[in-house]
Amino acid sequence: MTRLKLSLIVGSVVAVLLAAAAGGWFYYIMAPQPTVTLPGLSYSVAESDIDSLLNYSEARAVLERHVPGLTGLRQIDVARPLTLEDIQPYFPQMITDGRLAAIDAELRQLEGSNVVVYTTGSTLVGVILDDPEARDIVDSYLPGFSTHPDIGQGRGFTLNFMQ
Known part of the structure; x- marks a missing residue:
């Protein structure tokens, strides 16, 4: 009888810990927000350099x-x-x-070209790696980031998460 109670207690504790871990995982890894596309610039003789x-x-x-x-x-x-x-x-x-x-x-x-805004907290690394300009910017701050042999494993994460 004591063994059965111990098994139930241990099982309950494990179940609670697993539920807490799963909840924490979903809280920590939020769905990435879509990238923001700003409208193109407008040009004028008075304001545009x-x-x-x-x-x-x-x-x-x-x-x-x-x-x-x-x-x-x-x-x-x-x-x-x-x-x-x-x-x-x-x-x-x-x-x-x-x-x-x-x-x-x-x-x-004239309609200027749209500007896509990426953030370290909401943009997946894979999206950044697929955009040549964004990849160059990240590589200028983190040399060798895009060419690291293990970078493929991080494509589904954000830079904030990988930090």
Whole structure:
């Protein structure tokens, strides 16, 4: 009889511990949140810097169409942090008010490329490894991370969990 009671007590304790461990596992490993996709940038002559306009091929085409020769100027690299309105006084014949208005109208119709936001707490390592830009960013902070021989085992986890 004593042996039966001991078996029941041990069995109950084991069952409670297993239930607690399972509950803790599900609490600790939450389902990853979906990645967030931010809408593309909007462009304007007053707010967009020249660097952004030159690096986005469609915006660059608008500049080349309305102000031929602007993108080929030697000084354009110095002006990259400035807006078109900022540099207008330096090129009054090239960048007129009429051209700025036409450029602005076309730029506002452009849709910039969407930006996907990954986080260390909600994005799976596999998703990061499959995105070349994200993989390069992680490798810049954790050299050799994506090429580690055991990285395949971590594809289903987040970086926070792997920490």
